[in-house]
Amino acid sequence: MKTKQEKPEVLNRMQIKFPALSVNEGMARSVAAVFISQLDPSVTELADIKCAVSEAVTNCIVHAYRDTTGYITLTVTLLAGRIVRIEVKDKGCGIRDIRQARQPLFTTDTGGERSGMGFTVMESFTDSLRVLSKPGKGTTVTMTRRLSDRGRF
């Protein structure tokens, strides 16, 4: 697990923990957006990140804690080089087959009008997506996005 690879310097970080209630979906993406705003992202970058956060948080509420309740932890880290790292963690049911779950259109919630596009959205709207999960233990989704320089000098 441990590598000698140099890690980018952490410039700032925030973490919030909240119960898996759908009313918190809008709060979570807004809080992330406000925090990231200190890097002066473009409107599109901010919109993409908000959508990715919303997908990850919604999955915790809809899937991870489907039959239970629990907490979601959202961590946003700003790294040197205008890199934003977002981690969404739950202690819910976990994902048995991550590869399958990440396929476009795949959903286990066939009765609930889900499109099965959540992971595809996260992948497309960020630069990298990592999913760690253990059935019965929970899931951690980590996404990074490098913000453009937009004429910065």
Added chain:
Amino acid sequence: MSERAETVYDAAGSTLIVRIRGEVDHHTAAEIRTGIDRELFQRRPKRMTMDLSRVSFMDSSGLGLIMGRFSVMRELGGEMTVSDPSPETLSILTLAGMERLVKIEYTREPPARSKPTPAGTKPSPDGTPSGKGRTRRKCKPSA
């Protein structure tokens, strides 16, 4: 109950226009869906147009909402279109290839700097709006 999204209905002949305003996510989609379905089963329109010009946020729950209403309209023997997607909805609609399921039409100016897609035609294969340099712009009110 939810102040983050609002749905307004307009009838134009045998077409029901559903104008959604605000944020469409898993939380708000439930209420929007119940409202639309109630109207659909009461009015049984030949056509339903979902106006997305004033949607300020939409995630995959919105895709599910559209796909679900598409099924309901088909069940009722009618058809459905999406009109004037805002820049905030266009990127996810394009990503999902929604234009293959429902016609996306522009009754006013298309969102800033993205390629206009004439109703009923498929955008070019790489017509994905990368969003680079895209600017937020409110659609001009019609009329």
